[in-house]
Amino acid sequence: MKAERRFTHAQLIHPDERIRIHLLNNEIYRTVGTHGHDFVELLYIRSGKAVHRLNDKSFLAGAGDAFVIQAGDTHSFEPITPFFEWIDCMFVPEFIDFDVRSLLSDRKYFASDGMEIDYLMGAMLREYGEKKPAYLTKLRGYLLALLAELGRQGEQRDERPYGSRKKTRLLQEAVEYVHLHYRDKINLDDAAAKLGISRSTLNRLFRSRANDSFAGFVNAYRLERSSLLLRSGELPIRDAALECGFADGKHFRTLFRRRFGMTPGEFRKAAAAGAAEQHGEPEQPE
Structure with missing residues (x-):
């Protein structure tokens, strides 16, 4: 999948923060065209459904699904429900002490207990919006917990009843x-x-x-x-x-x-x- 546009962290992420989090929906972007970037992007779907094309694969993305888009990947969104909403977390790997490359970009992750990923993403969105003292430190903690959860899913099969x-x-x-x-x-x-x-x-x-x-x-x-x-x-x-x-x-x-x-x-x-x-x-x- 050839990218229509490529973005850099210098364009979208403040250099003193090295992370950016925002809430988006298809009332803002009817579709998200094929693009790539030189930073890591973590997407979490809160509502609705869409077709998410990531590199050479297509996924049905729905509430509770999460995706890791590595630097160099290309992807796009095409909402298929009247309302589609997601949290977008963009960061440079140096922001956190975690090997993000260990997370696969050719799969989708799930909210394993129905709430943990939703809670962590919501907490990060709130911290980034309020920017209280030590907010970057708290963001690192939330992001580390989130990436560790995704990494655990990559290592273990879902053997729950x-x-x-x-x-x-x-x-x-x-x-x-x-x-x-x-x-x-x-x-x-x-x-x-x-x-x-x-x-x-x-x-x-x-x-x-x-x-x-x-x-x-x-x-x-x-x-x-x-x-x-x-x-x-x-x-x-x-x-x-x-x-x-x-x-x-x-x-x-x-x-x-x-x-x-x-x-x-x-x-x-x-x-x-x-x-x-x-x-x-x-x-x-x-």
């Missing part, structure tokens, strides 16, 4: 359902009906695999999305809450403060102040 694998896939489908419909008024009954299981089975699945109830997971994802909107400053607080599925403003403020330790207004001011400080200071200490 069929029932365990089925539960993992059900949880991934439930997570995808939340990622696709978090703006809507969704509940446990809707999700269970969509998956063809009982509401009690689905709730037990979340509590055993995600250490949270279904409702708790939905609210956590909505809060994560609302924090991104508040950080961007594009919408009033009330509109950001509504956009993320919170119809009750008081309930939104209560949950937001419990999750982030500050009100939505305080969070927006802190994010704006941090962005201004970053813009005025080219050196970004760890």
Whole structure:
């Protein structure tokens, strides 16, 4: 597969950080044309499905799948669902003490327990966005844990009982359902009906695999999305809450403060102040 374009780390990654993480979807890029780069790229699919072409192979990419694109590889995305969302982590190998070349780029990796990779990628996205003190150190820790998990998958066959694998896939489908419909008024009954299981089975699945109830997971994802909107400053607080599925403003403020330790207004001011400080200071200490 011949690359249409080739990118360099100097174009896309800040030299003081050596890593860049962002959330993308097919509302931003309808397709991702064939391209290559001189850095490592780690892709994690959060919602929807797409055809991912990597070198000479094609993969059906869905929620819970992860791919490692090495320097020199070429790849492209063609979404096949109305909404497709992924986290893109780009970094230079020198950023972390790990032999990234040991990870194969001719396969796809899976969220082995249904949640660990999703949690690590979400935590990295948040750390990179907030850029609190020592954020690069924390990013290295998260990335090392993530790469070690992928490496473990490359060395071991999945010998879990069929029932365990089925539960993992059900949880991934439930997570995808939340990622696709978090703006809507969704509940446990809707999700269970969509998956063809009982509401009690689905709730037990979340509590055993995600250490949270279904409702708790939905609210956590909505809060994560609302924090991104508040950080961007594009919408009033009330509109950001509504956009993320919170119809009750008081309930939104209560949950937001419990999750982030500050009100939505305080969070927006802190994010704006941090962005201004970053813009005025080219050196970004760890």
